[in-house]
Amino acid sequence: MAEIGNDIFKAKELLEQGKLVAIPTETVYGLAGNALDSSSVAKIFEVKNRPYFDPLIVHVPDIDSVSKYAEEIPAKAKLLMNEFWPGPITFLLTKKPIIPDLVTSGLDRVGIRCPHHSLTHELLKSLSFPLAAPSANPFGYVSPTTPQHVNDQLGDKIDYILDGGECNVGIESTIVGFENDETIVYRVGGLSVEKIELIVGDVKVQTQSVSNPHAPGQLQSHYAPRKILKVGNIQELLIQNKGKRIGILSFQKKYSGEEINQQIILSHSGDLKEAAQKLFSALRELDKSNVEIILTEEVPNIGLGRAINDRLNRAAVK
Ligand code: TXA
Numbered sequence: 303m304a305e306i307g308n309d310i311f312k313a314k315e316l317l318e319q320g321k322l323v324a325i326p327t328e329t330v331y332g333l334a335g336n337a338l339d340s341s342s343v344a345k346i347f348e349v350k351n352r353p354y355f356d357p358l359i360v361h362v363p364d365i366d367s368v369s370k371y372a373e374e375i376p377a378k379a380k381l382l383m384n385e386f387w388p389g390p391i392t393f394l395l396t397k398k399p400i401i402p403d404l405v406t407s408g409l410d411r412v413g414i415r416c417p418h419h420s421l422t423h424e425l426l427k428s429l430s431f432p433l434a435a436p437s438a439n440p441f442g443y444v445s446p447t448t449p450q451h452v453n454d455q456l457g458d459k460i461d462y463i464l465d466g467g468e469c470n471v472g473i474e475s476t477i478v479g480f481e482n483d484e485t486i487v488y489r490v491g492g493l494s495v496e497k498i499e500l501i502v503g504d505v506k507v508q509t510q511s512v513s514n515p516h517a518p519g520q521l522q523s524h525y526a527p528r529k530i531l532k533v534g535n536i537q538e539l540l541i542q543n544k545g546k547r548i549g550i551l552s553f554q555k556k557y558s559g560e561e562i563n564q565q566i567i568l569s570h571s572g573d574l575k576e577a578a579q580k581l582f583s584a585l586r587e588l589d590k591s592n593v594e595i596i597l598t599e600e601v602p603n604i605g606l607g608r609a610i611n612d613r614l615n616r617a618a619v620k
């Protein structure tokens with residue numbers, strides 16, 4: 303198992319040696335390596351068992367660093383960075399040659415984000431290179447929101463997990479790009495579309511993609527537990543799945559019935575922020591339990607609810 307601790311200096315040394323370290327962010331834990339070093343980047347793909355066509359996000363300490371890695375920053379990107387960074391929004395920007403092609407899977411754009419977490423901010427500031435970091439989970443599985451989640455699945459493959467506690471947003475960053483002055487959201491996430499629209503006006507949400515995704519977070523099946531998961535009307539799903547050991551993940555309501563083995567309520571008060579924060583831990587807990595099937599329902603499709611529904615629906619595809 304990996305060592306878990308909050309020694310920034312140790313994390314820095316390992317990263318400088320080309321090794322990988324799991325880092326906390328406000329969204330989910332990342333599996334970090336030197337973004338400017340292809341061999342560190344290659345290790346990230348290996349450890350996650352991630353296909354090389356799925357590009358990585360590059361993490362920077364501040365807005366000023368962006369111009370080292372991106373050719374230009376569109377005016378709308380600048381506005382959004384000023385408003386929301388550090389925070390859960392990633393920008394797809396035309397990359398400079400210093401970013402290895404492996405990071406972007408050969409695409410022209412690189413995803414850049416400045417995470418909001420004090421430990422990771424300190425670490426990024428202390429390094430002479432930015433950090434490539436996908437979520438610290440095996441490819442396709444639910445993202446980790448605690449050091450223990452990372453240790454459970456990747457602990458034997460990495461040396462160190464920087465412990466920054468539980469992630470307080472709990473759902474991955476929102477990914478945006480710009481095409482002909484239009485703002486496009488490729489992945490809904492920890493920053494709501496509504497908040498983005500307040501700053502730059504209407505955006506286009508384009509989170510489905512056919513075969514060659516702009517962002518493989520757009521892949522239909524992703525963020526998925528191993529158990530079968532269904533999204534719908536829980537009452538009806540309960541009838542359809544009679545006789546099975548059932549786990550329920552509901553938004554606000556408690557359901558009753560003999561077949562229910564385990565039930566997790568995301569937010570008793572119906573708070574979407576709380577629901578997002580708990581979502582991945584809850585999915586992991588149900589996945590580890592002895593239930594045969596997980597039944598869930600959509601939450602209100604506004605604010606962070608859109609990202610929650612997006613993840614639930616992708617988790618449901620088998
Ligand atoms: O909140 C987050 O974004 C977390 C934390 C660790 O920062 N990271 C994260 O990374 O969720 P990952 O790799 O699990 O998901 C990033 C998504 C992938 O679906 C990837 O395809 C997309 O971002 N992406 C990254 N760079 C891209 C690029 N240049 N063009 C298109 N999509 C890109």
Ligand code: MG
Pocket residue numbers: 436437445
């Ligand atoms: Mg991921």
